[in-house]
Amino acid sequence: MSGGARTINLTLNGRPVSAEVKPHHNVVEMLQTQFGLFGARESCGQGLCGCCTVLVDGQPVSGCLCLAVFLDGADVVTIEHLSETGKLDPVQQAFVECGAFQCGYCTPGFVLMTKALLRQNPDPDDEQIRDYLAGNLCRCAAYPEIINAVRMAARETKAGSTG
Amino acid sequence: MAATTAPDGRAGHQVGRSLHRLEAREKVSGRAEYTHLMQLPGMLHAKIFRSTVAHGRIKSIDVSGAREVPGVYAVYTSEDVLKVIPDPYYGPAFHDQPILAVGKVHYIGEPVAVVLAADPHVAEHATQQIVAEYHELPAVFDEVEAAQNKTLVHEELRPAGTFADLKHLKGRRGTNIALDFRLRRGDVDKAFAAAAQVFEHTFRTQKVLHLALEPYASIADFRDDGVTIYSAAQGPSFVRTEIARLLRWPENRVRIKVPYLGGGYGGKLYIKMEALATAMSMLAHRPVKVALTMEEQFYTITKHPATLRIKSGIDKDGRIIARKCEVWWNGGAYADIGPRVTQKSGFTASGPYDIDNVAIDSYALYTNLTPAGALRGFGIPQLVWAYESHTDMIARALKRDPLEFRKQNLLRNGRPQATGTILKDAAIEKVLDRIADRLNWKQPVDHGTGTVRRGRGLAVALKAVISPTTSVAIVNISGDGSTTLYCGTVDMGQGSDTAMAQIVGEVLDMPAESVRIVPRDTDVTPYDMGTLGSRSLFHMGHAVRLAAEEARSKVAALRRELGEPDGSNAPLAELFLKKYGMQAGNIVGTGTYKPDYIPPDASGLTTNATPFWMVAGSGVEIEVDTETGHVRVTRLINVADVGKPINPKIVETQLSGASLMQLGFSMFEKMHIDGGQITNASLADYKIPGMHDVPRVMENETVDAIQENGPFGAKGVGELATFGVSPAIANAIDDAVGVRLTELPLTPEAVFRALRAKANKPLGRE
Numbered sequence: 001m002s003g004g005a006r007t008i009n010l011t012l013n014g015r016p017v018s019a020e021v022k023p024h025h026n027v028v029e030m031l032q033t034q035f036g037l038f039g040a041r042e043s044c045g046q047g048l049c050g051c052c053t054v055l056v057d058g059q060p061v062s063g064c065l066c067l068a069v070f071l072d073g074a075d076v077v078t079i080e081h082l083s084e085t086g087k088l089d090p091v092q093q094a095f096v097e098c099g100a101f102q103c104g105y106c107t108p109g110f111v112l113m114t115k116a117l118l119r120q121n122p123d124p125d126d127e128q129i130r131d132y133l134a135g136n137l138c139r140c141a142a143y144p145e146i147i148n149a150v151r152m153a154a155r156e157t158k159a160g161s162t163g
Numbered sequence: 164m165a166a167t168t169a170p171d172g173r174a175g176h177q178v179g180r181s182l183h184r185l186e187a188r189e190k191v192s193g194r195a196e197y198t199h200l201m202q203l204p205g206m207l208h209a210k211i212f213r214s215t216v217a218h219g220r221i222k223s224i225d226v227s228g229a230r231e232v233p234g235v236y237a238v239y240t241s242e243d244v245l246k247v248i249p250d251p252y253y254g255p256a257f258h259d260q261p262i263l264a265v266g267k268v269h270y271i272g273e274p275v276a277v278v279l280a281a282d283p284h285v286a287e288h289a290t291q292q293i294v295a296e297y298h299e300l301p302a303v304f305d306e307v308e309a310a311q312n313k314t315l316v317h318e319e320l321r322p323a324g325t326f327a328d329l330k331h332l333k334g335r336r337g338t339n340i341a342l343d344f345r346l347r348r349g350d351v352d353k354a355f356a357a358a359a360q361v362f363e364h365t366f367r368t369q370k371v372l373h374l375a376l377e378p379y380a381s382i383a384d385f386r387d388d389g390v391t392i393y394s395a396a397q398g399p400s401f402v403r404t405e406i407a408r409l410l411r412w413p414e415n416r417v418r419i420k421v422p423y424l425g426g427g428y429g430g431k432l433y434i435k436m437e438a439l440a441t442a443m444s445m446l447a448h449r450p451v452k453v454a455l456t457m458e459e460q461f462y463t464i465t466k467h468p469a470t471l472r473i474k475s476g477i478d479k480d481g482r483i484i485a486r487k488c489e490v491w492w493n494g495g496a497y498a499d500i501g502p503r504v505t506q507k508s509g510f511t512a513s514g515p516y517d518i519d520n521v522a523i524d525s526y527a528l529y530t531n532l533t534p535a536g537a538l539r540g541f542g543i544p545q546l547v548w549a550y551e552s553h554t555d556m557i558a559r560a561l562k563r564d565p566l567e568f569r570k571q572n573l574l575r576n577g578r579p580q581a582t583g584t585i586l587k588d589a590a591i592e593k594v595l596d597r598i599a600d601r602l603n604w605k606q607p608v609d610h611g612t613g614t615v616r617r618g619r620g621l622a623v624a625l626k627a628v629i630s631p632t633t634s635v636a637i638v639n640i641s642g643d644g645s646t647t648l649y650c651g652t653v654d655m656g657q658g659s660d661t662a663m664a665q666i667v668g669e670v671l672d673m674p675a676e677s678v679r680i681v682p683r684d685t686d687v688t689p690y691d692m693g694t695l696g697s698r699s700l701f702h703m704g705h706a707v708r709l710a711a712e713e714a715r716s717k718v719a720a721l722r723r724e725l726g727e728p729d730g731s732n733a734p735l736a737e738l739f740l741k742k743y744g745m746q747a748g749n750i751v752g753t754g755t756y757k758p759d760y761i762p763p764d765a766s767g768l769t770t771n772a773t774p775f776w777m778v779a780g781s782g783v784e785i786e787v788d789t790e791t792g793h794v795r796v797t798r799l800i801n802v803a804d805v806g807k808p809i810n811p812k813i814v815e816t817q818l819s820g821a822s823l824m825q826l827g828f829s830m831f832e833k834m835h836i837d838g839g840q841i842t843n844a845s846l847a848d849y850k851i852p853g854m855h856d857v858p859r860v861m862e863n864e865t866v867d868a869i870q871e872n873g874p875f876g877a878k879g880v881g882e883l884a885t886f887g888v889s890p891a892i893a894n895a896i897d898d899a900v901g902v903r904l905t906e907l908p909l910t911p912e913a914v915f916r917a918l919r920a921k922a923n924k925p926l927g928r929e
Contacts, residue, residue: 024284032200032202037193038193038194038200039192039193039194040193041197041199041200041377041425043376043377043378043425043457044376044457044845044846044847045456045457045458046457046845046846046847048846048847049376049846051376078193079192079193080192080193080194082192083191083192088188088191088192092191092192095187095191096183096187096188096191097183099183099184099187099812099813099816101187101190101191101656102426102656102657102658102816102817102820103375103376103377103423103424103425103426103427103655103656104186104189104190104191104195104423104425104656105197105375105376105377105425105426106376107190107191107193108191108192108193111191129854130854130855130857131854133854134853134854134855136853136854137376137846137851137853138376139373139374139375139376139426139428139824139851140426140656140820140824141819141820141823141824141852141857142816142819142820143823143852143853143854143857144819144857144861145816145819146854147854
């Protein structure tokens with residue numbers, strides 16, 4: 001395809017890395033083909049389903065719409081980072097406990113959105129949870145369980161930070 | 164709670180535990196494997212050039228421009244496919260679908276040519292350089308019009324040999340009817356003549372699709388001595404058989420590997436991308452991946468739109484004495500499993516009612532649209548939409564309470580169902596009563612007086628499981644006592660791995676968590692008919708139970724052989740050590756399950772239509788904004804008879820998820836089609852349920868029941884909560900504002916138009 005590759009430098013899951021990307025490569029492609037990270041995955045390709053969510057400088061971003069070249073200098077976190085120590089993050093644990101997924105394809109996106117939500121608002125009510133997660137779709141419709149999981153994660157995160 | 168302890172505190176009891184899904188950790192950490200994300204060394208990406216006409220003869224396909232694109236490895240059409248697969252037609256019921264269009268195209272979006280390249284962007288760009296010319300032919304899109312056979316989709320029918328009752332259709336010409344199921348019980352004409360009142364209504368359902376978030380994907384790696392196909396497939400055994408048939412190979416040279424599925428819902432059944440990937444890999448001598456985009460799913464497989472005409476005769480006491488159902492199923496351009504949907508759903512088209520005189524005619528029709536197949540209910544949600552709307556309309560016309568009218572006519576255990584099969588272990592009345600109790604049915608509804616009106620509705624349904632089908636399982640105990648299960652049921656989110664592990668654990672007295680489930684691989688996992696129609700827990704559940712029981716008997720025999728005292732519970736590892744002198748050996752148990760079934764006779768009657776009945780219903784409370792037509796479901800209740808749940812928590816999430824999926828099909832999902840062209844083929848234009856569509860109150864319940872012939876009293880659940888949702892909402896709209904919608908989806912525009920028509924101020928058509 002047209003346009004030459006460019007080298008970008010970024011922090012990926014806490015480590016400095018560089019990547020060769022072409023101008024048309026999106027973030028999902030870069031993560032999959034250059035770093036073997038498949039937790040962010042393209043589904044709708046239009047930024048509407050949230051399956052490709054990654055955190056860029058702490059903010060959730062649709063990896064299918066964001067071009068990889070824009071990540072030069074950025075701090076990027078993917079789902080894989082959350083359990084890198086071998087222990088599940090409280091949000092992941094809450095999703096397990098509440099059965100907040102079925103097929104699991106959309107789950108990394110929901111988990112990262114929940115991380116972002118709880119960072120902004122450690123004690124969201126149900127309406128705030130629904131609003132914040134309205135941009136993520138789950139065709140298995142595990143929504144009631146996801147809401148439960150967010151509530152549980154909020155409780156656990158709070159208990160963890162105060163206790 | 165310790166992992167090995169059941170709720171009742173006894174160790175080893177696994178059935179009835181609300182165990183978390185075994186693969187939970189992999190899924191929440193983004194490490195679960197899906198075909199769409201897989202890569203093989205040396206793999207090429209395939210991108211598909213698709214038909215732009217609904218029906219036409221292919222005059223020419225010019226691929227020269229595509230071949231010139233730098234980075235393109237090859238461009239292929241059916242001319243190339245025919246060189247390696249001389250008869251490139253596939254399908255479970257009819258061998259009618261070509262790998263790439265041969266001579267003709269039959270719907271807009273049909274695959275015509277393929278570009279292969281190492282870089283998917285290159286392949287995609289090159290498909291845009293392909294030019295095809297067609298001689299357009301008349302096309303037919305509506306199912307009722309198709310039944311008139313004025314415009315023909317196919318010149319000749321090509322039934323597969325798989326189903327004996329389709330064989331007579333071989334070579335038939337001049338028809339769009341792929342299957343005509345007919346059921347006659349009693350004397351319907353006489354009963355209508357004797358009826359005090361007769362009611363007739365026509366209902367329609369729209370074209371919707373599965374829309375799994377993992378789009379269809381297959382990777383084929385063809386070698387001279389065999390082919391390995393990695394695929395997002397719900398039925399690996401069927402894929403293996405069908406690919407072997409296309410290649411004229413024995414099955415043991417075809418290997419199907421299936422990781423987790425990112426949703427299936429019936430879409431990933433039978434052959435989807437597997438045959439195309441195989442043909443491309445044969446031609447290219449490289450592994451080839453066919454992974455669709457979201458948009459392309461709209462051109463792959465959908466649910467059946469249907470037109471349903473239903474007529475009932477009521478005697479002076481309010482008994483339904485006759486019911487006639489005519490159903491036209493819009494199967495699209497290729498039959499897929501449509502003929503099965505037509506026949507099997509035909510068994511229960513008259514609903515869960517005790518009616519002596521029944522006539523059912525169910526037609527599978529070809530049209531020039533994206534093919535239709537199974538979608539979470541095998542046709543049942545369409546039928547329930549019709550018969551539970553119809554039943555409610557009759558009750559209201561008779562000024563009877565809709566619940567009481569249903570209860571008066573309900574089919575009860577011990578009574579013959581429409582096919583003549585005696586109903587057994589079907590808690591229809593219990594399900595209906597529980598919905599009514601939860602809705603507090605005895606209390607009148609406060610309909611409200613302002614612009615927002617409230618209403619409630621309910622619906623109940625019956626389904627016969629697809630039969631006869633076979634499942635085989637292997638349980639393998641290793642030298643250290645650890646246990647592995649080989650079974651072909653595909654876990655696509657329904658939690659089957661967990662339930663099967665619980666069954667093994669129950670029989671062998673070990674924690675389900677300790678049982679390893681081998682990922683689906685037809686080289687090692689034995690035959691299973693498919694993960695479909697809520698059949699797995701019953702059929703595979705039995706096979707797994709039998710395999711585990713055989714292993715248990717062998718363990719007992721080994722204990723005797725080794726002179727262990729009666730009642731000895733020496734650990735398995737010690738037995739192997741004693742027997743083989745080291746950690747060695749295996750104990751292998753196998754199980755095969757195929758329930759009895761008697762095919763229907765020429766009148767559609769049989770004394771054994773199904774090994775188990777599926778029963779479920781829904782109740783809703785809604786609000787209708789009379790100024791906008793907007794309907795809000797404020798409470799959604801799903802009640803089902805699942806026998807005795809193996810894993811109550813997973814059962815609940817299945818009920819909840821199925822009902823929410825059906826909520827989308829009821830309220831807004833619709834593929835808009837203009838002259839055969841789908842005009843909203845993306846998630847931007849085709850809306851599926853999101854967080855804000857979930858009713859504020861959701862209740863899911865399983866009634867206290869047992870399936871006598873089920874594994875540990877259990878039966879299937881996956882589809883159940885789809886059944887009653889649509890008619891329950893339409894019935895509630897009628898209750899709230901006195902208008903009746905007979906066509907899905909129940910959009911604000913449809914409700915508003917009906918309100919205006921009722922007020923004698925109808926809106927003009929656009």
